[in-house]
Amino acid sequence: MKEAIDYLKRKLDAFPRVPMSLLPTPCHRLNAISEMYGVEVFCKRDDLTGFGFGGNKTRKLDLLLAEALDYECDTIVTSGGIQSNFCRITAAAGIYRGLSVHLVLGGQAPETLTGNLVLDEILGATTHFVEAAGFKDLEEESKRVARELESQGRKVFRIPVGGSVPMGAMAYTMAFTEILDDQERLGITFDHIIHASESGGTQAGLITGKLATGWRGNITGISAGTDRATLEEKIAVLANETAHLLEGRAERDAVVVDDAYIGEGYAIPTCAGERAVRLFAEKEGIFLDHVYTGKAASGLLDWLEKGRLKGQRVLFLHTGGTPELFA
């Protein structure tokens, strides 16, 4: 395995990055939760990637901004839900490097800005609101905005929702090698990684890392809004494309999504998610959010309560999203 890890790290090092994320992120035991359930539970703190308020998208932008700069664009266009974390970090990354950033956001323009929208505004991003839009409509609208800007002479680098393209997903193959380093430092082996999944890039990248290194543990994505079959298919395709960049291949069987914790839908809070947000805050001093990490943690806690993780060493990957708490 060591040889495979070193080989993967060398391949990953060849891709240009703009090193905005503060890496490696901490990885530590969740003492109270481990005691409560009699299971060793650890947390990889990707909420602490730092740049632009941090989260999993910061890692993706390290690679995607390098691509954008290489393309010599003057404008970035991307899209997402109204409180999109990816849009906030894209704005921070692009504007910090002197680019204009246009965000196509799903929802009605609010009278009062909250959460990520406050940060988008402070950064000086241009926002375009699209009412009642699903992710497909958002992509269409962001393509339209990109075409319009190009017709005005701008050179546009457009990033699909969530940065879940192979280059963005690869950030989580890099993160996976970091998790392997965490294992070594802590002197343990994780049996299971559990995290929030939605546009699929995070999970696709982790799976690419698992398959490239022969790591034996399981990876489960807890869906924030998409049904299991659709999300698993999307992740399998993306993992394969990501693996191709590294001259490898991904297998469909490695992709596991649990969609039991979505509740009424994407970005609609659940009681179990709210309980998880409070438990992590009260017992561990860790803030989650209601859209992604709270729902993922509600899945983790349910699995622990049902004894589904008995005897395992579990890693909860905290993917950030905390500005949502102020929305």
Ligand SMILES: Cc1ncc(COP(=O)(O)O)c(C=O)c1O
């Ligand atoms: C905080 C947070 N966690 C998890 C996710 C899911 O990651 P991915 O879109 O790569 O599946 C996202 C983005 O959608 C997010 O913003």
